[in-house]
Each structure stands twice: as C-alpha cells, then as structure tokens.
Amino acid sequence: MARHVVAKVDELDIGKSKLVKVAGRDIALFNVKGEFFAIANRCPHEGADLCRGQVVGLAEAEEPGKVRMTRHGELVRCPWHGWEFDIRTGKSWCDPARTRVKSFDVTVTKGGTLTEGPYQAETFPVSIDEDYVVVEI
Amino acid sequence: MDTAVAQQRVALSKLGAIDCDVHPDAPKRADLLPYFDEYWKEIVISRDVDRLELTGFPTSTRPFFREDWKATEGSGVDKLRKNLLDSYGLKYAILNCVTGVHAIYDPYLSTAVCRATNDWLKAEWLDRDPRLRASLVLPWQNPEAAVEEIERFAGDKRFVQILALCQGEMPLGRRIYWPIYEAAQRHGFALGVHAGSAYRHAPSQSGFPSYLAEDYVHHIQGFAAQVGSFVAEGVLGKFPDMKIVLIESGVSWLPGQMWRMSKDWRGARIEIPWVKEPPSALVRRQIRLTTQPFDAPRDPGELERIVEHLDSDDMLLFSTDYPHPQFEGEAAIPAGFPERLIDRLVRENALATYPRLED
Numbered sequence A: 001m002a003r004h005v006v007a008k009v010d011e012l013d014i015g016k017s018k019l020v021k022v023a024g025r026d027i028a029l030f031n032v033k034g035e036f037f038a039i040a041n042r043c044p045h046e047g048a049d050l051c052r053g054q055v056v057g058l059a060e061a062e063e064p065g066k067v068r069m070t071r072h073g074e075l076v077r078c079p080w081h082g083w084e085f086d087i088r089t090g091k092s093w094c095d096p097a098r099t100r101v102k103s104f105d106v107t108v109t110k111g112g113t114l115t116e117g118p119y120q121a122e123t124f125p126v127s128i129d130e131d132y133v134v135v136e137i
Numbered sequence B: 001m002d003t004a005v006a007q008q009r010v011a012l013s014k015l016g017a018i019d020c021d022v023h024p025d026a027p028k029r030a031d032l033l034p035y036f037d038e039y040w041k042e043i044v045i046s047r048d049v050d051r052l053e054l055t056g057f058p059t060s061t062r063p064f065f066r067e068d069w070k071a072t073e074g075s076g077v078d079k080l081r082k083n084l085l086d087s088y089g090l091k092y093a094i095l096n097c098v099t100g101v102h103a104i105y106d107p108y109l110s111t112a113v114c115r116a117t118n119d120w121l122k123a124e125w126l127d128r129d130p131r132l133r134a135s136l137v138l139p140w141q142n143p144e145a146a147v148e149e150i151e152r153f154a155g156d157k158r159f160v161q162i163l164a165l166c167q168g169e170m171p172l173g174r175r176i177y178w179p180i181y182e183a184a185q186r187h188g189f190a191l192g193v194h195a196g197s198a199y200r201h202a203p204s205q206s207g208f209p210s211y212l213a214e215d216y217v218h219h220i221q222g223f224a225a226q227v228g229s230f231v232a233e234g235v236l237g238k239f240p241d242m243k244i245v246l247i248e249s250g251v252s253w254l255p256g257q258m259w260r261m262s263k264d265w266r267g268a269r270i271e272i273p274w275v276k277e278p279p280s281a282l283v284r285r286q287i288r289l290t291t292q293p294f295d296a297p298r299d300p301g302e303l304e305r306i307v308e309h310l311d312s313d314d315m316l317l318f319s320t321d322y323p324h325p326q327f328e329g330e331a332a333i334p335a336g337f338p339e340r341l342i343d344r345l346v347r348e349n350a351l352a353t354y355p356r357l358e359d
C-alpha cells in the first residue's frame, strides 16, 4: 500500500469536496468539520460523480412531521438520484449493508516529513512548511 | 367433484380455515329500520333511503353473483351456512358489508346508517352462527363518531376489523383519520380496505371509464394509491400493531409497487424521514392481501413465482369473496398455490392479522 499526497490542507474548506486522481483512480476528497475523508468518486448506483454531490446533514424523524437535522455536513447526496452516503464510511444511508463506496484512509501530514517516507506527490511539488492531505491506497 | 377439489375441501375443514372476505346480503331499509331511532326512521322513510347500493356493485347486475349460490333455497345466515360455512367446513368467516353505507355524504346520516348496519350485522348474522365474525362499517368523514362506534363495539370480539373503501373521500394515510387508527389499534382491530369507490373522484387517474369491465380493474389504482399513502404519511410506523388488509385487490400488482417504492425511497426519503426502512419491508410487515380474486396467469406453475415475489410467507389471507364468482366450483384456493404455505394461508396468517380472533 502506498501513500499519496493529494492536496494542501488549505485548498479544501470545511464542507467542500474535490476530485483527486490517485494511482489511476478517481477519488472524492471531503473536508468534514476540519477532518478529511476520501471515498471512491463513482456512485454505486449508476456511476455519478460523488465529488459533485451536495454535502448535507441527516434528516431524521421519530414521528411524522417532527423532523430534525443531525450530523451536519457528514453525508453526500448523489447528484443524480439523491442517494445519501456517509462520507466517513462510504456506506449508503438507506442500505448500509449492501450499498457502499470504497473509502480510503486519510491523514494530514507536515510537509517536512513527507520527503522521508514512501510518499508520492503525483500532481504537485511538496514544500517543507505546509500541511498536506495524504491518501493511502 | 374432481379429486384435487375434494382434497382441498377436506384440507380447509381439517385446518380450521378462516375465510377473510364474505359478503352478507346488502341490507335494505326494511332490514335496518328496527335499528334506527325515531328521527332517523322518519328520515329514511321520508327521504326514501332504501336500496343502499354502491354504484360499482349493483346487486341486480349479473356478473356479481354466482348463479349456483344464488339458486340455493333460503336467505341470510341459513343460505350462507348451506353455501359456504358447512360445505367448506370453515372455522370462521369474516363478513364485510360493502354497500352504499360507505358513500353517504351527510356525516350524521352516515353515522346513523353505520350504527344501524353494525347492529343489524350483530343481531341478524353474528348472533345466529358462532362461526361468523364481521368488520365494523364507519362514518369516515366524521372521525369522532367513527371512534365512538369503535368504542361501542370494543367489547364484542366478534367484530375484528374496521372497514374502508379503497377509493373513498381522501387518501387513507391522512392525519385526519389517525384518531380512528388510534382507537382501532388500542382495541386490536385490523383495518380492512375493500375494493369499491364512493365516486368522490373518477375511479381511474385518467378520468371516468365507460364500462363496468374497466371500472372493476381500476380498483387496483385505488389500492396502489392507499399503499403509497399509508407508507408515506407514516401510518405504518405510527400504528405498528394495526395490520392493514387489502380485500379483493388481487395480488400480483403489489410486488412491482413494493420494488418501485423502495427504490425511489432511497433518493426521496429526506421528504419523509419518518420512513426509516425500505417501504417494501414496512409493507411486508403490516399489509395483508386476501386471495380472491387472485390475478394469476393460466399456468398454475406460475403462481408460486408470484407468491415468491412478495418475498413473505405471511401476507396472504384465504378468502372466497362469497357470493361473487371469482373461482369455478369449489376451487377456492388458487391452483398451484404452494403446498407448504396452505396452513398459513387458510389460518395462521389470519390469526396473526386479527388479534381479536381467538384460536
């Protein structure tokens, strides 16, 4: 398994997403409340780009008509048919057991350490004094 | 009688079969008169309220009645015994009164006729044969009175269900009806939804049909709309102990709707977040279907596949739809019905559906 530098931390604001290409794969990278997560970009339903989906909360209701929003900014809604996926796990909210997108481990690493390990910066040079998002594939 | 049919008949009586859709004769004014108070007696006489028929089920129209049953001597319970209760060896038969009582506009007249009809069912039918059970008819446009009527009969366990039409005034999931469901659930009544239209709306989504042949199949649209309404408005989750029985709807139309609703729910569920499971799972848990008519293809081998599409062994309830001619001779169980499910079909599923029905 290799570790890939995919973005600078300040490139991606909270609640935003970005498509990154790693080792030939399309990966949707999200910033959820300052934490970074990466899932496969392709929706398991019919293949829409999840990086273009709206980042949303979860609408929940114990009773008809009594709705509240929870888990603000933790789900992505597919731009085509609206299926919701948990950005942290890649699982579909409606069918977590059978419908999911692959999720990848993400870490934030100081530029200074990146020159040492088995890292690959595929699309840009890494500078010593910035923080980077690293995806493991 | 061919042997398959003879065997079926033996099976029905051995298993203690419960017929979940039997129609008593439609009561006329003279039958109901003893059950009205003075004011309503005056009204039904002076306003000439007599043959309370539903436009969609005119009692005089030939295709609605089986000739051999019709020809049997006698009337009322006696005739029902000969044609059905004795000859099929039934343990119970649930009477559903599908008459113009469901279509009256005046909320107070409707209440009075419902009360009279329920009292008549009790005195003229239930009191005369211990195998009979019945559904309460209710003034749906007057929920307060409907609840009172449920309370009035709560102590009489022979009433096991409340009855509505598949095409009434409004979709049955609406909140205005919830007090009725609250009372029904509290007392263990199932909700029966029977084929029939009060003709408040055209019976098809595309306007009025020209012929009876169309009208009868349009009821399926009504049933489909009610299933959608029960799911989306949250009735199934809100009243989880109340089973809903679709009576005389056919069977094969439902799996397609279950698949479709479950699929669309994945994208549209944020609008109805109280629906927390796929609609097909909710439908399987709480919605039941009677088996006559059974809209199966000619090849009995195909029938098992339709049953498999429901993906549940619990959903089907045996019915004859007496006295309507849905099947030939005595083959009340549709040909090809899987042997392993017969016990559930004719008895177990009904006992699980109707908590007021004692084993």
Ligand code: FES
Binding pocket: A043, A044, A045, A046, A047, A048, A078, A079, A080, A081, A082, A083
């Ligand atoms: S492609 Fe994503 S929901 Fe259909």
